Amino acid sequence: MALLQISEPGESPNPHQRRIAVGIDLGTTHSLVACVRHGVAECLPDALGEVILPSVVRYLAGGGRKIGAEAQAALALDPENTIASVKRFMGRSLQDVTGASKLPYKFADRPGMLGLHTVQGEKSPVEVSADILATLRYRAEDTMVEDLFGAVITVPAYFDDAQRQATKDAAQLAGLNVLRLINEPTAAAIAYGLDNGSEGTYAIYDLGGGTFDVSILRLTRGVFEVVATGGDSALGGDDYDQALADWVLAQTGRTVDSPTDKASLKQAARRCKEALSATESVAFEAQLTGSKLVFDVKRTDFEAATQSLTLRTLNAVRKALRDAQLVVQDMQGVVLVGGSTRMPQVQRAVAAHFGQEPLTNLNPDEVVALGAALQANQLAGNSADGDLLLLDVIPLSLGLETMGGLVERIVPRNETIPTAKAQDFTTYQDGQTALALHVVQGERDLVADCRSLARFELRGIPPMAAGAARIRVTFTVDADGLLSVSAVEQGSGVQAQIDVKPSYGLGDDQIARMLQDSFSTAEADMRARALVESRVDADRMLLATQSALRADGDLLAAVERDAVDALMAALRATVASDDAAEIEASTQALAKGTEAFAALRMNRGIHKALAGKNIAAV
Amino acid sequence: MNLQSSDFELFGLPSRFAQDRANLDQRWKDLQREAHPDRFVAQGAAAQRLAMQWSVRINEAYQRLRDPLKRAAYLCELRGAPVNAENNTAMPPAFLMQQMAWREALDDASTMEDLDVLGQQVMASRGAALQTCAALLDDQGDATGAVQQVRALMFIERFSVDVQVRQDRLEAAERGQ
Numbered sequence: 001m002a003l004l005q006i007s008e009p010g011e012s013p014n015p016h017q018r019r020i021a022v023g024i025d026l027g028t029t030h031s032l033v034a035c036v037r038h039g040v041a042e043c044l045p046d047a048l049g050e051v052i053l054p055s056v057v058r059y060l061a062g063g064g065r066k067i068g069a070e071a072q073a074a075l076a077l078d079p080e081n082t083i084a085s086v087k088r089f090m091g092r093s094l095q096d097v098t099g100a101s102k103l104p105y106k107f108a109d110r111p112g113m114l115g116l117h118t119v120q121g122e123k124s125p126v127e128v129s130a131d132i133l134a135t136l137r138y139r140a141e142d143t144m145v146e147d148l149f150g151a152v153i154t155v156p157a158y159f160d161d162a163q164r165q166a167t168k169d170a171a172q173l174a175g176l177n178v179l180r181l182i183n184e185p186t187a188a189a190i191a192y193g194l195d196n197g198s199e200g201t202y203a204i205y206d207l208g209g210g211t212f213d214v215s216i217l218r219l220t221r222g223v224f225e226v227v228a229t230g231g232d233s234a235l236g237g238d239d240y241d242q243a244l245a246d247w248v249l250a251q252t253g254r255t256v257d258s259p260t261d262k263a264s265l266k267q268a269a270r271r272c273k274e275a276l277s278a279t280e281s282v283a284f285e286a287q288l289t290g291s292k293l294v295f296d297v298k299r300t301d302f303e304a305a306t307q308s309l310t311l312r313t314l315n316a317v318r319k320a321l322r323d324a325q326l327v328v329q330d331m332q333g334v335v336l337v338g339g340s341t342r343m344p345q346v347q348r349a350v351a352a353h354f355g356q357e358p359l360t361n362l363n364p365d366e367v368v369a370l371g372a373a374l375q376a377n378q379l380a381g382n383s384a385d386g387d388l389l390l391l392d393v394i395p396l397s398l399g400l401e402t403m404g405g406l407v408e409r410i411v412p413r414n415e416t417i418p419t420a421k422a423q424d425f426t427t428y429q430d431g432q433t434a435l436a437l438h439v440v441q442g443e444r445d446l447v448a449d450c451r452s453l454a455r456f457e458l459r460g461i462p463p464m465a466a467g468a469a470r471i472r473v474t475f476t477v478d479a480d481g482l483l484s485v486s487a488v489e490q491g492s493g494v495q496a497q498i499d500v501k502p503s504y505g506l507g508d509d510q511i512a513r514m515l516q517d518s519f520s521t522a523e524a525d526m527r528a529r530a531l532v533e534s535r536v537d538a539d540r541m542l543l544a545t546q547s548a549l550r551a552d553g554d555l556l557a558a559v560e561r562d563a564v565d566a567l568m569a570a571l572r573a574t575v576a577s578d579d580a581a582e583i584e585a586s587t588q589a590l591a592k593g594t595e596a597f598a599a600l601r602m603n604r605g606i607h608k609a610l611a612g613k614n615i616a617a618v
Numbered sequence: 619m620n621l622q623s624s625d626f627e628l629f630g631l632p633s634r635f636a637q638d639r640a641n642l643d644q645r646w647k648d649l650q651r652e653a654h655p656d657r658f659v660a661q662g663a664a665a666q667r668l669a670m671q672w673s674v675r676i677n678e679a680y681q682r683l684r685d686p687l688k689r690a691a692y693l694c695e696l697r698g699a700p701v702n703a704e705n706n707t708a709m710p711p712a713f714l715m716q717q718m719a720w721r722e723a724l725d726d727a728s729t730m731e732d733l734d735v736l737g738q739q740v741m742a743s744r745g746a747a748l749q750t751c752a753a754l755l756d757d758q759g760d761a762t763g764a765v766q767q768v769r770a771l772m773f774i775e776r777f778s779v780d781v782q783v784r785q786d787r788l789e790a791a792e793r794g795q
Contacts, residue, residue, distance in 0.1 A: 149660075179659050180656065180659065220647070223647045223650075378656075379656060379659040379660070380659075380660060381660040389647070389650060389651055389654060390656065391647070391650060415677075415681070416677050416681075417677075418670055418673050418674050418677065419674055419677050419678070420678070476670070476674065478655070478670065479654070479655050479673075540660070541662065543660075544661045544662050545662075548661065591662060591663065591664070594662070594664070595664040598661070598662060598664035598665045598668065599664065601665065602665060602668040602672070603668075605652060605653075
């Protein structure tokens with residue numbers, strides 16, 4: 001275990017003082033982890049020198065699992081237990097997945113998020129994703145000497161609250177400290193923006209394995225402002241594969257029923273599609289039960305069979321531009337992201353639509369991870385200037401269910417986050433002490449057509465006459481795009497206790513069970529890991545407090561300062577021990593003891609910034 | 619200055635309707651540089667909570683200040699003449715006639731050209747109402763008078779959205795979807 005060096009901030013920088021934070025692109029077909037080293041973002045390779053980790057997990061009979069290329073090789077061999085493209089199932093129920101019958105998996109129809117029956121029991125998509133994330137985490141930890149401070153994980157911009165929360169849960173299971181969830185197009189823009197040093201309004205067209213995003217960004221001197229975003233979180237390279245497979249079956253009059261054949265067919269379609277990006281005609285070859293299916297496919301056939309998919313992406317582009325109140329001529333540049341943008345038809349369609357050649361100078365597979373690493377580096381506090389500011393938006397409107405199953409919109413789509421909206425409610429019965437709210441996400445007018453996020457029960461409302469209570473409910477969307485709710489009865493000032501019943505997520509007990517079973521804990525000594533983590537947290541807290549005191553120590557009176565120093569000394573003493581619980585308790589004590597100080601610091605910082613603006617405009 | 623300061627105070631701008639949009643955008647970004655939660659990720663939960671409050675407040679102020687209709691309504695409220703749209707629904711007869719004529723034109727419209735023409739008329743009305751509003755608020759200090767314009771603008775905005783929806787549908791139909 002690396003020694004944690006706790007040194008005074010402001011001393012000459014040395015590698016042990018930097019906090020190591022990584023960027024992770026958790027993709028539908030490929031995942032990557034990247035880090036900023038020696039001032040440059042680079043993707044971290046595995047032992048064989050590969051940076052790409054195929055997003056495939058295979059569960060073996062008798063325990064154990066394979067993740068990545070080894071699992072991918074077994075897709076047709078063991079289709080029910082080799083899970084690919086699990087990102088398409090995150091935060092989704094079985095009804096949400098179109099074409100589920102064409103997939104080789106044994107699905108479990110669960111409310112909120114589907115399950116997958118494997119030889120190791122039923123797995124949640126969250127667990128499968130966690131296995132992928134844990135592999136990347138280990139790769140990062142093996143590469144670096146220091147412990148991991150945290151990670152920035154990317155999600156499609158069009159991911160809703162359910163999908164984002166599922167991603168965060170997966171990261172937690174994998175033992176990662178999530179610094180921020182950032183949107184994939186924004187991450188790509190970061191990677192391009194810093195390299196090219198250009199300003200203007202850009203469109204990012206991101207077509208991945210399973211998701212499509214289009215984001216319109218305004219970039220000015222290190223500020224990335226998302227003006228509008230759109231897309232389709234169920235449209236990607238996989239769908240082009242399926243369309244090709246369906247076309248070949250139709251041409252040859254064949255059908256496939258067994259899971260093995262379905263898997264073989266999909267793999268063959270992917271190979272054929274990828275080959276057609278380089279040549280005009282390719283033989284589609286699939287080894288099916290009993291015979292080999294061979295059929296010559298011309299690029300023009302493939303493009304005709306998949307044209308409607310490409311058109312769907314352009315519709316999303318149009319809508320995003322309308323939302324941004326801009327036209328294609330306003331775009332300084334168009335960036336292509338995602339392996340699926342290698343298809344000639346996509347490049348042609350995008351160039352034609354925007355009237356300019358897209359930028360493709362960065363590797364479309366790596367660009368998202370690189371951008372995430374740059375942001376992670378900044379969030380960890382390594383970048384002195386803080387030259388990156390991401391002003392992102394919520395992609396889909398949030399609303400409340402009202403009378404008759406209608407949706408009342410509270411937060412409109414494309415609103416800059418973080419944001420909060422308050423809504424006032426009252427009671428309809430004498431003595432009513434609870435209130436139920438149903439929050440949904442989407443653009444439709446009926447609740448049934450939107451995604452159900454959660455039911456909130458507000459309890460502890462002081463009993464009054466009907467209609468007398470004034471309950472202000474505040475809906476806050478944080479910088480990750482996640483919703484939280486708080487409520488206060490205005491008259492009495494009583495904070496309502498909120499019980500959240502997420503429509504899709506995992507309960508605490510489910511997460512606890514998964515933690516026990518998970519890859520990241522089963523193969524390591526859990527106690528040793530807990531000790532390391534508590535020491536890392538303690539170090540974080542001590543470093544943060546030290547820099548705070550150095551910058552704003554004058555805000556504290558002598559006796560207050562002594563109290564903080566004492567808490568820090570106590571924490572340093574416990575860090576040397578082997579008791580994770582003790583260390584955690586000391587860390588909490590220091591956090592609590594510096595809360596008031598943090599408030600003073602924040603107020604000073606904001607006042608300084610605002611005071612500088614108080615010059616009357618001309 | 620605190621979280622309860624007015625939007626104008628927060629942004630260090632004069633409390634009037636006429637504003638420089640580029641200046642407003644720049645101040646928003648400068649303020650978010652200081653307050654955005656991303657700045658405080660490594661500084662503990664309390665600092666992040668406070669940053670959230672400020673960042674949310676700054677975004678709220680920006681949304682209000684950059685939209686002419688919201689800005690005008692806000693100024694009326696600040697100057698003691700709240701718009702109170704749900705309770706004040708009466709409008710001058712001439713205005714209501716205009717609205718009905720527009721409705722009919724929208725119902726009758728069958729081509730993109732028809733909708734474009736209607737759209738232009740609506741834009742022109744909006745522009746005129748905004749100009750009158752600006753004069754009432756900035757030159758004549760007449761907030762009560764401005765409220766009338768704001769309410770008219772709310773009608774115009776709602777109708778403008780309906781025109782937009784028709785345009786979207788027509789465009790989709792023309793593309794064969």
